Amino acid sequence: MSKQYAPLAADIVRLVGGKANITEAYHCQTRLRFALKDESAVALDELNATEGIAKTLSKGGVFQVVVGMHVKDVFDEVERELGDLSANAKDDDGPAKGKRKNVGSAVIEFVSSVFQPLIPALSGAGMVKALLALLVVLKVVNTGSQTYVLVNLFADAVFYFLPVLLAFSAAQKLKISPILAAAVAATMLHPNWVALVTKKEPVSFFEILPFPLVNYSGAVIPIILVIFAQYYVERSLTRVIPKSVNLVFVPMLTFLIMGTLALGVLGPIGSILSGYLGSFFTFLSTNAAWAPALLVGATLPVMVMFGLHNGIAPLGVVQLAQTGKESIFGPGALVSNIAMGAASLVVAFRTKDKKTRQIATAGGITGLMGITEPILYGVALPKRYPLIAAMIGGGAGGLYAGLSQAHRFATGSSGLPAVLLYIGDNTLVNMINIIIALVISAVVSAVLTFILSFKFEKSAGEATAAADDAVAAPSGR
Structure with a gap:
């Protein structure tokens, strides 16, 4: 370290x-x-x-x-x-x-903090899936081969067991036992439960409470509802049960209560809510496929400033888990980041201030790799005009990405390496479309930044020159 x-x-x-x-x-x-x-x-x-x-x-x-x-x-x-x-x-x-x-801020902050620790796993698994898709398209690997099955398994485990990872992360945020939360989530993915769901015969608990047959692999909303409930159950049990037997009876009762609630009540409710979200995604893709990429592409810098992107990005994970593809957040975020990177590099070329040039150069490179906050706070906001140019460029690229219905098949960083995430369905069409969208974003953003710099950088240069002249001028005595 x-x-x-x-x-x-x-x-x-x-x-x-x-x-x-x-x-x-x-x-x-x-x-x-x-x-x-x-x-x-x-x-x-x-x-x-x-x-x-x-x-x-x-x-x-x-x-x-x-x-x-x-x-x-x-x-x-x-x-x-x-x-x-x-x-x-x-x-x-x-x-x-x-x-x-307020409720909105609290929800966004909670969702953000729960998903944040999972980003490395989701990104790594997404890139493995992208690499495998590329190998299939190039006919290096056959989809029927054991190699394909094994490599896909390496990546797919993260998405299949996503409820367990989310449970652990949410429990850490809520300050309850992450191990108990992960164990409760594991019951929802147990092979015996999966076998009952596959068998499609009615299941009831003590012949009283029916357990709806739902497959929870990759589920997001059901497990978040379950862990919210577990917070209250576990805290209540800890207060009521004497400390001398707390270690034994709190976990035992937590498993019994939460297992029943997870499979009999909260899991099915979460599944219904997920179904509504799925219908919403289907409606968008059918009637307004251009809208999400355009809106995110044009406004992502503003969203980042106010933390709103943390409430939208998880919707992409939900869409991916339900449909196998994602277009709510990924395409717009990618074109926006490229637009910001291009604007920053133009500022580095045009500015006469050495410190700004250093920040803009480094920020432009990291922006192209998917991290734009150094640009946002170090260049775009102080100078204003790169931010305006990048938002217009991101919107232009996002509009093309939306109209061409470019979507990614795995989650990952929103930088240049992410173009591999758009390989899927045994075709390169989505990757080609997102590359075109990136070129549009970069060109529009760079050209506008360059044109605007003649006004704004000139003014800044004149101000600097005037200050230098004042310092160098004789005192007049």
Whole structure:
């Protein structure tokens, strides 16, 4: 583990109010996220002025510090600084003073924090599926071969057992036992249950409660409902059962209660809700296939600023689990990121400021790879015109992606390597269409950025020159 970020981590912990002010800390791809007791204790101006911090913001009761792609290294040092936060969490009286989460913000934050730890597994599995699809198209591997079955198994396990992974992650967020939650999810995927579903004969519990025959492999909504219920069941059992026998009877009763609720009530309800979502996806793909890619492609930077993308991205996972393909979030996110990367590289070419050029060059490269927050906060927002150009370029590319009905067959990062995710159904059509969409986004964004730079960079250059002249001019005495 690199120690180079230890001073930055120490400064961040100190400036957000110290360890005593933090009840929870985690991170996403570029941001440190803190649940704070009192946000008024944050030294905001000093924090924003700290080298290594791109921006700070507070959304939905979560204080966020944008540090860039090395966030994992910074977070490792933050964890060292914080140690065990369990005492803080127990003493926490609720959200930061004066800031109560609304329902929408709370839901988005919960969904985001639950899916975030799964991104590496989903991305890795998605890229394996993309590679396998490419090998099939190139006729290197035959779909009937054992090699195909085994490689597909390597990737498909993540999606098949997604309920178990989601259960573990959600339980960590809700601060109940992740192992018990994963075990409850595993009952919904047990081979014996799958055999009963396949047999298609009525199943009832004690001849009273019918268990609807539902296959929960890859399910998202059912397991989230189950773990929400388990939160209340497990907490209640822990309070009621004496500590001397807590270790035995809490798990036993949790399995009995949650197994019954999962297969008899909550799982089927979640399956019905998933069916409605599936109908919505079908309606979109039939009547307005262009809309999601256009809207996400044009507005993703704004969504990222307000954290709204965290509520949309999981819909893509649900769509993929239900239909085997995804077009709600992936295509729009991909063209938007490429547009942002192209705009940033043009700024690097046009700007006369060395620091801006350095940020724009590095950010442009990472943007093309799918990470745009360094560009957003370091270049696009301060200068404005690259943001406008990138949103227009992303919208143009998104419109083509939507009209051509480009969709991906696995989840993964939203950068150039993701074009492989669009190989599927034994054809390259989707990959070709998304590449055309990327070219449109990049060209439109780059051209607009270049044209606008003549006005905005000229003004910035004149201001800099005027300042230099004022410094160099004689005093007049």
